[in-house]
Amino acid sequence: MKSWRRILLGLLVFIVAWEIVAWVAARALVVDADLSSADAIVVLSGSSAYVERTHRAAELYREGRAPLVWLTDDHMRGGWSSALQRNPYFVERATDELIKAGVPVERIRIVPGVASSTRDESLILKDYARVQGVRSVLVVTSAYHSRRALRSLRQSFAGTGITVGLHAVPSSSNASWWLQPNGWRDVAGEYVKLVYYWFRY
Secondary structure: OHHHHHHHHHHHHHHHHHHHHHHHHHHHOOOOEOOOOOOEEEEOOOOOOHHHHHHHHHHHHHOOOOOOEEEEEOOOEOOOEOOOOEOOEHHHHHHHHHHHOOOOHHHEEEEEEEOOOHHHHHHHHHHHHHHHOOOEEEEEEEHHHHHHHHHHHHHHHOOOOOEEEEEEEOOOOOOOHHHOHHHHHHHHHHHHHHHHHHHHO
8 A cells, every 4th residue: 555655656746847847848948038129020930830920920010019020931831721722821821810910911021032940031031131221120939939049040140230139929838738749849849959950050
């Protein structure tokens, strides 16, 4: 009987400890470098997160943080659209979400170039920002992606004189990410990418 109690107690301690470790691991990925105002709000591409990112960008636009919203393009397609009779690109879906959320279509810009990685996005965005003559950008991305994104952006924009801010879209599942397949992709997978970026760039 005592051995069963020890096993149950050990299991309980493990579960509590794992919950704490999982929460800390998720929180450690999140950074924020918000700007009160910028020349443009930038929504980083992400097929699984374009809705939450565009909705937050639209909120920031309505708050008057910036007069323009830029979208990067990963050139990936989404599911079938009956209205369009084709599989639209996620950047098209993101544009539609911004418009539905109150951002005028004339205030939306798609950054030229195909971004196949966060590093690509940073470099493409830097070039576009310099051509457009802006002095500051406020980048919107998912919380789990924010640390790697900010590091990449700061590396790419170094020496340009352009201020880069970052707004992390909050997540309500920091502690329970490990209970969902997407959580392992987003949180655990992000650590793999962070290590790669650290040594690669």
